[in-house]
Amino acid sequence: MIENQQRSYSKSKRIKNILKDVFTNPYNIIVFISLVFLTYLIIVPLISMITSTFQVAQGELRRIPGSQVGDFTLYYWQRLLASEFSMSTLYKPLLNSLLIGVCVSVFSITLGSGLAWFMVRTDLPFKKFFSFAVIIPYMIPSWCKSMAWLTVFRNERVGGSAGFLSGIGINTPDWLAYGPFAIICVLTVHYYAYSYLLTSSALRSINSELEEMGEIQGAGKATILRKITLPLVMPAILSSVILTFSKSIGTFGVPAFLGMKINYYTISTMLYSNIKQQNTSLGFAISIILITIAAMTVYINQKIIGTRKSYETIGGKGGRSTPLRLGKWRGLFTALITAFIGLAVIMPIAILFLETFLKKTGDYSLSNFTLHYWIGASDPAIAEGEAGVLRNARFWTNVKNTMILVVVTSVIATIIGQILGYISSRGRKKVSGKLIEQLVFIPYLIPSIAFSAIYLSMFSTRHGIVPALYGSMALMVVVSVVKHIPFASRAGTSNMIQIGTELEEAANIEGASFMKRMLKVVLPLSKGGFISGLMLIFISIMKELDLIILIITPKLATLPYMAFQYSNNNNNQMSDVVAVIMFSIVLVIYLITNKVSGADISSSM
């Protein structure tokens, strides 16, 4: 009987079964949907971006005689890569960007992982306060920090009111006030939070017995750190290299604020400037170069991490952790970290806050203090008659817009992130998992400004069933969701990895369908990680400006945009007021979530 069955092998049955399996397997279905989704929102924009760098645009008809709009051309690439302008439009800004990228990466990783080590591994006092304080910079937009920087270091070269130091008679040299040094300092303070979050969660997962074993073998603290701890957190450190490096070469705000005044261009400010000047094709070509560089770092990084990646799961079970005693160094390190937090965390906020009360910046006399910028009625003698922020009719609309955007986006992005995280954690050995893991990283590499420019053109027209979203909140949500997918799916992956596959298999054996497994097993178990991931995205979107600046409309203005508008009209104090309000919203929501759910954003990195 069995022999007979064995021979009744039928090709058509086989095909039928395979197809049935592929199309009824819910895993395949979500992979398929995700791939369609990612292709449409990531690959298509990328290709249309590349395509447009080979097409003549209206403005270039002047430069390319006899051509027509839409003709194939190598003009943009030739101009960018091999013309007399290449040096100033590409190579020099590129070098500047690389310098900034490398320095910021080195400094912020040293700083971030150093702090992480102190917070997780040592008996540093006031840890609770410190570990909260060090993530505050993640909650403040970077342009706030550059404003704070200028408030302190602004010198008389630029004229106008003096900075704080100039005000008290210390004239700051140009290199301190503007340019690479300033940019690197501000960006380091801005980005160290990434490596702090990544490294501290890696450190927390290392069983301290591994270190204690080293101690028993007679190794000193420094040797243990170097030979045991560091190699174990290396994967985390290397992935923060990617995050920091690609972020710092792609960021626009800080280099624009602190660099463009002295004609110091980075590739991102060059890109911004071109897009603003409607040299969109050239701008896109620059973005493609930027993407290529970032992709190369990722590639090199993956080569370096290689097999080491497996470390990440080893420590998974965590276990006991005995803090290392700092002994006589305790006082010194406490002082140093306090000083750092004072300078890099509290001071920028304090300056920002203080400035909102100054009628004229730079004058700290009591008579100059005012609440006008907060609640003042329109007074023609101040700020061209702009009423205080809280009296601005648009303020509450903007708060509402911001909250809608932030809440909707972070919820959607987190859900998608969890799904993608599920795929890549369950499909680690499968092509699908690897493919998705690579795909979701792309939006991270595309500079925000280029990203929104391409979305602007993609969604201004109806594409099949997708209506023209331009000018609607939906487009802002879509852009923000896609741009934050790398983070969201990272949070999703680290969340899903914690849920053992056996828990699902056990339910599978009990006969639970895919949906049932998701609802009854995966979802309840991923709640904590879900909220942590949500917070991570929430904070990030709250500050978002570069990304939505091109697609925002007055009715849809958000708080960061409002701050930007104020600052554009030179109403710095009002811009500060908005920034302070934004920061307060983030802080309050973070604290409440933290209290209520114990969410920990570092667990999502």
Add this chain to the structure above:
Amino acid sequence: MGKIVLKNIDKFYGSNHVLKNLNLEIEDGDFMTLLGPSGCGKTTTLRVLSGLEKPQNGYIYMDEKEIVNCDEAHYEAPSKRGLNLVFQSYALWPHMTVFENVAFGLTIKKIPKEEMKRMVENALERMQILQFKERYPAELSGGQQQRVAIARAIVSAPKLLLLDEPLSNLDAKLRVDMRTELKRLHHEMGTTIVYVTHDQIEALTMSTKIAIFFEGVLTQVDTPLGIYNNPADLRVADFIGNPRINFAECTGRVKESKFIVTSSFGEFVFDSSMLKKEGGENKEFPCVIGLRPEQIEIKRKQEEGCFAAKVYTSQPAGSETLITLKAGGVTFLAKEIGIANYKENEKVWLYIDPNKVNVFDQESKKLIKYSV
């Protein structure tokens, strides 16, 4: 349940060939243990059987019903195979109480509430953990969690119960208790059990049959005693038995219907009918002699058919004594029940029953002379 047949199963992970042309039959009511060192494919076999993994080649039949046919890409869903599985990690859902964990499968089958309650409590009682039914897994000890996992697996009275190293996370004492418990469970329920372990004691004490795996190949299937007495090859012999089997290299030769094995410490002569190897008459070939420690009887004075030896060390352990001996440059381990006192370098004589001796072919590593 009738018998389970696995036929020509191949399983690859990427280019890694983890199950190589596996053929195995499990009879109804068997307690079949899959035994082997880690990475040998025993857990994979279990997962293939459960439906959590899909093999690339082969067929599986349960009760003559085809549940896997790789040629036709037909794989029955795990829940339709009438089996249940206890994971090594227990895989208890941390967000559900003990009751909810056990009841989960029943709720999916839409069993009425009253009926379900009765079944769950019955299973919990059987595993003696009814008092913990409102607790969460995190509030239980390892042993209790283990019992919950088993209760969850047996609540729906599966025809086949799969256990993946269920005792490996328990301490030594609990392990012995659970062994008894599982054996009793098998008797009471009469379910076919497939049990994966790398612990030979578990395998030998509990199973009705053992399947031994090495590097993805099923090497031998037999009763525990059958495997102990007549391991199919050198690797199996070496793997089974604690303390380990003694090996001695020697030379075999067939002469005048006698099979003569010559070693450095002496000569064994068997009837050539006991030899399971085709071979030329009078031709010498290398072989290995296998002696279980308890097969070596130590005599204080010389007797007929004994080999001279010297005591190297003696380790009394209460219920038994392990003695290391040297004879003809070969080191042996012998086991005596009770306490025995031998001095170092004491000269002794060893008696070995030739009927019980295993002889392996050096070249093929296969057993060529069985113990009787």
Add this chain to the structure above:
Amino acid sequence: MLKKNIVAMGLIFMLVTSLAGCGGKDKNTKTSDSSNDSIKQEMSDEDAETLYQQAIKEGGKLNVYSISSRMPKAAESFMEKYPEIKVEVYDLKQNEVLEKISREYKADIHTCDVAHLKDEDGSVWNEYVKNNILKIYYPKDICENIDSSYLETGMPLYTEMYFWYYNTEVYDKAPIDSWWDLTREEWRGKLITRNPQDDSTYMALFTNLWLASDELEASYKEEFGEDLVLSKGCKNAAEEFMYRFCNNDLIYAASSDEICEAVGTKGQDSAPIGLAASSKMRKVESDGYVMNTIENIKPFIGNLQINYLYTVDKSEHESAAKLFVRWLMGEKDGKGKGFEPFNTLGGWALRKDVETLEGNTPLTDINYVRYKADEVYNAYVNVEDFWISLQK
């Protein structure tokens, strides 16, 4: 493996280039080579009441994209006068207005009815008006009061200019009187401007200098009493000027506001002089800045920065749009309230029947150059390239 990658990259390249080659030839666009067929100025003589009635029939709505934060004020007064029409104003940046209009136009969305833009580099005229995306509405009764030279490429709402500002505490009179002064050593590190690379208004100003290179050469001789010797790489006097100017350690600011703050803040010992929009004279009063414009520079101050009004092709509220343009222009007699928000310090009405605001130097007394949309547009890229080539 490597081979595979190369093949894959080749395929991608082919795909991209073929897409680029065949895709997106837009039928709506014309090349600017055919620029000679200038748009005919067709005067319309519909009166306000008729337009209002038609506008109500069209739905009583109007969307305005404007580069001015004063536009909402004008819209308010419009809605008082014509309560049946709801006006929505989008206050945006020049490039945002253009980006929005062109993307929407391509998508066949016609939200915008009236656009308020500047066109100092001629791109609106050449890329939008000539391609019929933007249209010009010339109300006959109003245009009769405007010099026809201002009407060539758009309906002029008002004009601004870019001035050099100086700090009146530091200098008692205008410290320069020629563009060539800016190349002098004494101004090294004390000139503040926008980077022309980032702001086409500034690049357009240099383009106007470039077009008047001969005059610039003459004023060099006047200033220094000798013939100008061109440096290597400079083809004319304007390029020589840009070369020297650019190398005089310029300070770049982010906006006209920032420039005026740098120049006009009280209590400075040494303040820079800065090039900024004329409208920032308002800051003297509102922010207490101590600064003034330099109104006499050889060979000329610069070009007019005319703010134009356009209607949009396929607009759904054409009559309302026309009515609104009329309103902004001050209606028939120039006394309508629509123009008031734009009649400020540093802004000049171009209607002969509207008086220049007190405090503004009359336009006739200012030495400016006429706006030449086509010439500026075509020369612009050369100047831009030259400027970029100066960035070492």
